[in-house]
Amino acid sequence: MAHRGVKAKALIMAALVASSVCLTMPGAVAASLVTDYVFAGGVSGNGPDASLTVDADETFYGTTFAGGVAGEGGCGEVFKLASVPGKAMRVETELHRFNCADGRNPVAPLLLGPDGALYGTTYYGGSNDLGLVFKLTPPTAGSSKWVETVLHSFTGKDGENPIGQLVMDKAGAIYGVTENGGANLLGNVFKLTPPAKGKTEWTETEILSFDYGTGNSPMAGVVMDSAGALYGTVSYNGGSNYGSGVAFKLTPPAKGKTAWSYTALHVFGLDTNDGNTPESELIFDSSGALYGTTTGGGVATASGGHVGTVFKLTPPAKGSTSWTETVLYSFIGGADGSAPFVPLVMDKTGALYGTTSVGGSSEDGTIFKLTPPAKGKTKWGFSTVHNFDYTDGASPVAGLTLTPNGVLVGTTSDGGSGFGTTFKFVP
Numbered sequence: 001m002a003h004r005g006v007k008a009k010a011l012i013m014a015a016l017v018a019s020s021v022c023l024t025m026p027g028a029v030a031a032s033l034v035t036d037y038v039f040a041g042g043v044s045g046n047g048p049d050a051s052l053t054v055d056a057d058e059t060f061y062g063t064t065f066a067g068g069v070a071g072e073g074g075c076g077e078v079f080k081l082a083s084v085p086g087k088a089m090r091v092e093t094e095l096h097r098f099n100c101a102d103g104r105n106p107v108a109p110l111l112l113g114p115d116g117a118l119y120g121t122t123y124y125g126g127s128n129d130l131g132l133v134f135k136l137t138p139p140t141a142g143s144s145k146w147v148e149t150v151l152h153s154f155t156g157k158d159g160e161n162p163i164g165q166l167v168m169d170k171a172g173a174i175y176g177v178t179e180n181g182g183a184n185l186l187g188n189v190f191k192l193t194p195p196a197k198g199k200t201e202w203t204e205t206e207i208l209s210f211d212y213g214t215g216n217s218p219m220a221g222v223v224m225d226s227a228g229a230l231y232g233t234v235s236y237n238g239g240s241n242y243g244s245g246v247a248f249k250l251t252p253p254a255k256g257k258t259a260w261s262y263t264a265l266h267v268f269g270l271d272t273n274d275g276n277t278p279e280s281e282l283i284f285d286s287s288g289a290l291y292g293t294t295t296g297g298g299v300a301t302a303s304g305g306h307v308g309t310v311f312k313l314t315p316p317a318k319g320s321t322s323w324t325e326t327v328l329y330s331f332i333g334g335a336d337g338s339a340p341f342v343p344l345v346m347d348k349t350g351a352l353y354g355t356t357s358v359g360g361s362s363e364d365g366t367i368f369k370l371t372p373p374a375k376g377k378t379k380w381g382f383s384t385v386h387n388f389d390y391t392d393g394a395s396p397v398a399g400l401t402l403t404p405n406g407v408l409v410g411t412t413s414d415g416g417s418g419f420g421t422t423f424k425f426v427p
Helices: 004-018
Strands: 033-038 060-064 077-082 091-097 118-122 132-137 147-153 160-168 174-180 188-193 203-209 230-234 246-251 261-267 275-278 290-297 309-314 324-330 352-356 366-371 381-387 408-412 421-425
Touching: 118 160, 132 160
Parallel strands: none
Antiparallel strands: 033 421, 060 077, 077 091, 118 132, 132 147, 160 174, 174 188, 188 203, 230 246, 246 261, 275 290, 290 309, 309 324, 352 366, 366 381, 408 421
């Protein structure tokens, strides 16, 4: 299958057709967006397809799908964006330039480890050109060079084409997802265990090999709760519970066991008004509920529809085992956007923010906000808070990141000078 960036472009074209009716959305809010950096292609990088990682000093870290060399092409890079007094935009520093053998075409966000190192994946590259997991170690005293180490190069049988965010447990083990490969060739969830004392090699374990029953073609990484359970989505599934994707849970092995337990929390698309084809990571709220987006489905209206949803999954009530799905918003297309296939972020008030890759007043994508219901009500309020217009970016195919000071930051894969941008948005 195509990687997320390529698939995103196909979804954008489909959504443009589906959202050809122009709408004026109630509740539209004046923009408060500032372009932080404009990629110029070549050595500057080309096409940031992943969300930004922010440290405590509000420094941004990210990747570009291509670039890193003069002219067209390149295998991508890892970059740092820092504020410099007297400069309106952030200044980019290239931390690592991929040479294809050590990684090619990163599409997932970076994980900032407790040791200050950056962990990430590339969709291609490595010893088999099937993708890899890497670590970038910060410079030692007296040096300015970050050092890349390939932690695992996929072979196909153990997965291929890693995609989505990584998570790390308290012991330093890393968990992630591959879109393809694995025992059933339909993608997997994997674990990378740090080297034993005196060793240097990380050990990869396949936790779950997707099949047509559990679901297949995962396009997003997993999230972890305080008990070490993993939650995620797959875009398609078959078997007896046929539908258009699944939200699932993986429970760690019981003491003395090795097998993780799989539970389907919700099968999408069984209801005609439900969303389908989820491609985003899930997020938690303080009560343990999960939130996410789907690229298709939802309620159709005379103005359009079936172009994506925002949903909530509520944990089982006492004495029950069933999670409850609620569609919080169904996109119509046009002014409110289409095809939201990125994770949401939640602010301290419980409001949700996200992006659509297409739609809005210029059809270049949007930032949207969902406000929790007023007391005694059930309906969430929807508003488009920014319309991209190509000059400030286009096609945001990555999720937003909420900084410690409450600012939303993100990337667009297109627009600006034609190679993508980074931006900050003050709610």
